[in-house]
Amino acid sequence: MAEVSNEYAVQMHGITKSFGSFYALTDVNLDVKKGTIHSILGENGAGKSTLMNVLYGLYQADSGRIYLNGKEVSIKNPTAAIENGIGMVHQHFMLVDTFTVTQNIVLGAESTKGGIALDMKKAKANVLELVAKYGLDVNPDALVRDITVGMQQRVEILKALYRGCETLILDEPTAVLTAQEIDDLIKIMKALIKDGKTIIIITHKLKEIQASSDECTIIRRGHYIDTVPVKGVSEDELAEKMVGHAVKLVVEKTPAKPKETVLDIQGLYVKNDQGLDAVKDFNLQVHSGEIVGIAGIDGNGQKELMQAVNNLVPSTKGTIKINGHEIQNHTPRYGQDHGMSIIPEDRHKDGLVLSFSCYENAILEKYRDPKFNPGFTIDRKKMVEFTEKLIKQYDIRPETCGPVYAGALSGGNQQKIIIGREIANDPKLLIAIQPTRGLDVGAIETVHRTLIEERDKGVAVLLISYELDEVMQVSDRIAVMYDGHVQAIFKQGEVDNRQIGLVMAGGSIDGK
Amino acid sequence: MFNTILLALGITLMYSTPLALAAQGSVMSEASGVVNVGIEGMMTVGAFFGALIGERTGNPWFGFLCGGLAGAVFGLIHAFASVTCRADQTVTGIAMNLVGPGVSLFLCRLFYNGGVQSEPVKNKIPNIFSKNVLKGAASNLNVSWTTLIALLAAIVIWYIFYHTTWGLHIRAVGEHPAAADTLGVNVYKVRYICVIMSGFLAGLGGASMTLSVVSQFSPTAISGQGFIAIAAVIFGKWTPQGGYLAALLFGFFTALVVLLGGTAIPIEILSMLPYIFTIVILVLFVGKAAAPKANGKPYIKGTR
Numbered sequence: 092m093a094e095v096s097n098e099y100a101v102q103m104h105g106i107t108k109s110f111g112s113f114y115a116l117t118d119v120n121l122d123v124k125k126g127t128i129h130s131i132l133g134e135n136g137a138g139k140s141t142l143m144n145v146l147y148g149l150y151q152a153d154s155g156r157i158y159l160n161g162k163e164v165s166i167k168n169p170t171a172a173i174e175n176g177i178g179m180v181h182q183h184f185m186l187v188d189t190f191t192v193t194q195n196i197v198l199g200a201e202s203t204k205g206g207i208a209l210d211m212k213k214a215k216a217n218v219l220e221l222v223a224k225y226g227l228d229v230n231p232d233a234l235v236r237d238i239t240v241g242m243q244q245r246v247e248i249l250k251a252l253y254r255g256c257e258t259l260i261l262d263e264p265t266a267v268l269t270a271q272e273i274d275d276l277i278k279i280m281k282a283l284i285k286d287g288k289t290i291i292i293i294t295h296k297l298k299e300i301q302a303s304s305d306e307c308t309i310i311r312r313g314h315y316i317d318t319v320p321v322k323g324v325s326e327d328e329l330a331e332k333m334v335g336h337a338v339k340l341v342v343e344k345t346p347a348k349p350k351e352t353v354l355d356i357q358g359l360y361v362k363n364d365q366g367l368d369a370v371k372d373f374n375l376q377v378h379s380g381e382i383v384g385i386a387g388i389d390g391n392g393q394k395e396l397m398q399a400v401n402n403l404v405p406s407t408k409g410t411i412k413i414n415g416h417e418i419q420n421h422t423p424r425y426g427q428d429h430g431m432s433i434i435p436e437d438r439h440k441d442g443l444v445l446s447f448s449c450y451e452n453a454i455l456e457k458y459r460d461p462k463f464n465p466g467f468t469i470d471r472k473k474m475v476e477f478t479e480k481l482i483k484q485y486d487i488r489p490e491t492c493g494p495v496y497a498g499a500l501s502g503g504n505q506q507k508i509i510i511g512r513e514i515a516n517d518p519k520l521l522i523a524i525q526p527t528r529g530l531d532v533g534a535i536e537t538v539h540r541t542l543i544e545e546r547d548k549g550v551a552v553l554l555i556s557y558e559l560d561e562v563m564q565v566s567d568r569i570a571v572m573y574d575g576h577v578q579a580i581f582k583q584g585e586v587d588n589r590q591i592g593l594v595m596a597g598g599s600i601d602g603k
Numbered sequence: 604m605f606n607t608i609l610l611a612l613g614i615t616l617m618y619s620t621p622l623a624l625a626a627q628g629s630v631m632s633e634a635s636g637v638v639n640v641g642i643e644g645m646m647t648v649g650a651f652f653g654a655l656i657g658e659r660t661g662n663p664w665f666g667f668l669c670g671g672l673a674g675a676v677f678g679l680i681h682a683f684a685s686v687t688c689r690a691d692q693t694v695t696g697i698a699m700n701l702v703g704p705g706v707s708l709f710l711c712r713l714f715y716n717g718g719v720q721s722e723p724v725k726n727k728i729p730n731i732f733s734k735n736v737l738k739g740a741a742s743n744l745n746v747s748w749t750t751l752i753a754l755l756a757a758i759v760i761w762y763i764f765y766h767t768t769w770g771l772h773i774r775a776v777g778e779h780p781a782a783a784d785t786l787g788v789n790v791y792k793v794r795y796i797c798v799i800m801s802g803f804l805a806g807l808g809g810a811s812m813t814l815s816v817v818s819q820f821s822p823t824a825i826s827g828q829g830f831i832a833i834a835a836v837i838f839g840k841w842t843p844q845g846g847y848l849a850a851l852l853f854g855f856f857t858a859l860v861v862l863l864g865g866t867a868i869p870i871e872i873l874s875m876l877p878y879i880f881t882i883v884i885l886v887l888f889v890g891k892a893a894a895p896k897a898n899g900k901p902y903i904k905g906t907r
Contacts, residue, residue, distance in 0.1 A: 169786075
């Protein structure tokens, strides 16, 4: 804890915040020097966002003091935070889709003619001034629903700057951005610092801390761990402080031993909801004993491809074969019966029934298996036995979760139930879509290890992810999907992230 | 032929006036994110109080205003239930539709010796032009002042929606209340004002029925106009101008009933026309309509 001084833009000392009997923050300290980029690092649920919500006035701390520029303040609500020069960009953007960029920026702080009539001309001029000053390239007249996620984030930053913020909080700003957009964001952050602003960024991505920040405060399970200068600290050290024990950031595995073809997709065409071809002449083979990863920017047909493979939408042309059986344009059950298991992208919507107990979720698709359903009713004893086995095998916590509804579990444990359930099917083909989305470092390690174990057992594994690092580390072969087809296929280690990023954007690498 | 067109236009304007006012009310409420299916009930109390006060005081303008205020009281109840208590807005609206006619009929029996109809209103709301200014067929266009008020209401609300800070706040609250809240817009206050205004306009719509179209209150004075107004708002894509134009169209269907009356088509069949057209248009167009995103969802602080 540093002494209170006006060298610091923000100082939060001894912050404690509880929700009922649960302590989200216990005696946490944060000292952010003026004109710096300061990261707050911690796993999901460590209390990073809670701390920032206290600073932004969305929550009131039970105890502790907040100082801005050396002066103690009390921040009762977001309006008070804005008045004190604090701006926040939430992880889920707070933008009105049907409004223009300018309307979103001025909302609540409008310039008027005569007090009532909107003066949009003046507002637009003010916005353009900010756009030019910080290189926040965005069209002030565009509708928010028509611009990219990266641009929407710039609108959020502009909203804060328009209200004269001096300290900007960014909550997980890179979670939704492409590699190029992340570079742009870091440039924008540096431009803001140059102008004397202070930035606090919440993240659990170590790489970006290294690329952007000056200092880093680590929080673990609501407790303050350490504040370190970023220069001279390795990613491994940061990860260890964050998790509390050494973690393997690199996925370890032996070379693949691919055998016969399991999944064979030939010349597949699938239409999207607008009736346009989202998947065009898609060809891919996945062999038993290998992991094939599909890399690509969101929106290049991955969603439609997976829906067609799972028979949720029809394909218009081409074939999908599992071990030689055509499964396209049947029912999802037909694919399952031929040995396909899927870990879906959205575990809340497609993976679990959140209001069902873990028991029920564990046999969600096995209800017609005679083992669980000998006649007309579900054999409750068998169901409980089966679930308890999964809970042990995959270390699902709390271990008494069986009768609890699945929505009460943390994301990592929910994912473990799905993975356990799918692998218990003894699949020939395992498809994992964004299997680590929103999970913390420890849970990610478990998921990756499980996929590799399945591969080594001779299962064909197909991994679809928008996290390039994940695809690059886990897959034996990487297929780059662009505009509905496979743009190129690489073996692991053949290309680096930069080169593959180029192919993902529709380019090509010489000689390929 | 020309005469018939002018006659049709005159009748259309007359019958569309209650619809147009109620439609503006519906737009107000729904744009701020509160579904108001209670428009019908609010129109009915407006129709009753408009007729009662207009008949007792002999001042139709005072009656018109009181009809609006009666609707506003119902709007306040709807706002309290759906904004503060976060009740299901459709259920609250249905309650309004049950209570509105019930209260009106009860009071009607109380004031009119157990009768279900009010005494006729002697002084109706006057027409725009005094007698004999418009001659011949053109006299069909000498419509009531309420028709002009409905048009002005639509223009004023359109201006508020798209050219003032209030409008920006209303639409933001209807689309993304959390975004508005984090920028210091008071979501609850905006919704209260909009729902109360919604009731006021629906009440005026009801009163315009009993003070300028027919001239007394009866249990069938308002029979489905509130629902047709809601349909007009959907057809008009939740905009004030769209709602007004759609109300004109639905008013025209009602005018058809009058124009085609006395021909070979039985009146029972003709009377169904406005309702049938409403269903047909909704079936054909509702798929393309885009309601405000937060419409019907109570706002709880701290949620996204």
